[in-house]
Amino acid sequence: MRNLKANLLELIRRTSAELPDDxxxxxxxxxxxxxxxxxxxxxxxxxxxxxxxxxxxxQPLCQDTGSILFFVKAPVGFDQLxxxxxxxxxxxxxxxxxxxxxxSVDSVTGKNSGNNLGPGSPTVHxxxxxxxxxxxxxxxKGGGCENVGAQYSLPDTRIGANRDLDGVRKVIxxxxxxxxxxxxxxxxxxxxxxxxxxxxxxxxxEHLLRxxxxxxxxxxxxxxxxxxxxxxxxxKTTLLGCKIGALNxxxxxxxxxxxxxxxxxxxxxxxLDGQGQIVKWLY
Numbered sequence: 001m002r003n004l005k006a007n008l009l010e011l012i013r014r015t016s017a018e019l020p021d022d023x024x025x026x027x028x029x030x031x032x033x034x035x036x037x038x039x040x041x042x043x044x045x046x047x048x049x050x051x052x053x054x055x056x057x058x059q060p061l062c063q064d065t066g067s068i069l070f071f072v073k074a075p076v077g078f079d080q081l082x083x084x085x086x087x088x089x090x091x092x093x094x095x096x097x098x099x100x101x102x103x104s105v106d107s108v109t110g111k112n113s114g115n116n117l118g119p120g121s122p123t124v125h126x127x128x129x130x131x132x133x134x135x136x137x138x139x140x141k142g143g144g145c146e147n148v149g150a151q152y153s154l155p156d157t158r159i160g161a162n163r164d165l166d167g168v169r170k171v172i173x174x175x176x177x178x179x180x181x182x183x184x185x186x187x188x189x190x191x192x193x194x195x196x197x198x199x200x201x202x203x204x205x206e207h208l209l210r211x212x213x214x215x216x217x218x219x220x221x222x223x224x225x226x227x228x229x230x231x232x233x234x235x236k237t238t239l240l241g242c243k244i245g246a247l248n249x250x251x252x253x254x255x256x257x258x259x260x261x262x263x264x265x266x267x268x269x270x271x272l273d274g275q276g277q278i279v280k281w282l283y
């Protein structure tokens with residue numbers, strides 16, 4: 001597919017430097033909700049200025065450019081190996097250009113690869129469908145927010161969470177309380193009810209591909225009443241959104257997997273036609 005590497009390089013640049021419009025609108029609403037003169041309001045002001053500066057200068061929103069996660073929906077018969085090779089080449093060039101920090105280290109030796117390439121970096125999730133266009137989405141997920149993700153096995157007697165939706169609600173709030181702003185709040189949650197331990201976490205991240213305009217009747221699950229606030233400084237804006245999905249589970253298991261995303265909600269995507277031309281930018 002022509003221009004695939006160049007298109008992926010531009011996708012990485014945009015994802016690193018430009019917050020999607022739906023996220024910026026949510027941040028703006030959060031900033032308006034904070035009381036003037038408070039630490040929470042100050043934190044939100046710094047966040048909004050950072051977003052504008054990164055976009056204008058085409059520089060990373062955050063110094064931790066995070067794990068590189070591609071989610072690909074491809075036509076039947078698509079050559080996944082060719083895509084992975086182009087993605088790796090684009091990641092290496094993006095690192096050299098400064099769109100990505102040198103951010104991948106050997107888990108045994110601690111040695112930095114210097115180009116963000118190595119086992120598991122980047123990660124590509126590819127699924128086929130009966131269409132003709134290639135749908136590519138990218139999430140750059142920082143280490144701080146990844147560290148405060150959580151997985152619960154219900155029932156959890158420690159917090160009185162049973163195997164029901166109220167129990168799900170309790171563990172989600174528990175995860176937010178335990179994060180205490182360390183995931184660079186205000187954050188966004190992707191949640192999977194069910195599945196096994198591995199598929200639950202993957203599915204929870206897939207829900208981070210949804211837009212924040214896609215809301216449920218109680219999107220923050222009352223988390224904004226906890227008073228944790230931006231960066232844990234206190235305030236009214238602890239979460240910008242919560243996206244929940246479900247997978248079938250074994251009768252013996254009831255997992256709730258929670259992926260936390262920081263305010264630097266870096267995800268973008270595009271659709272390519274059969275000739276490799278960008279026909280639509282997503283988000």
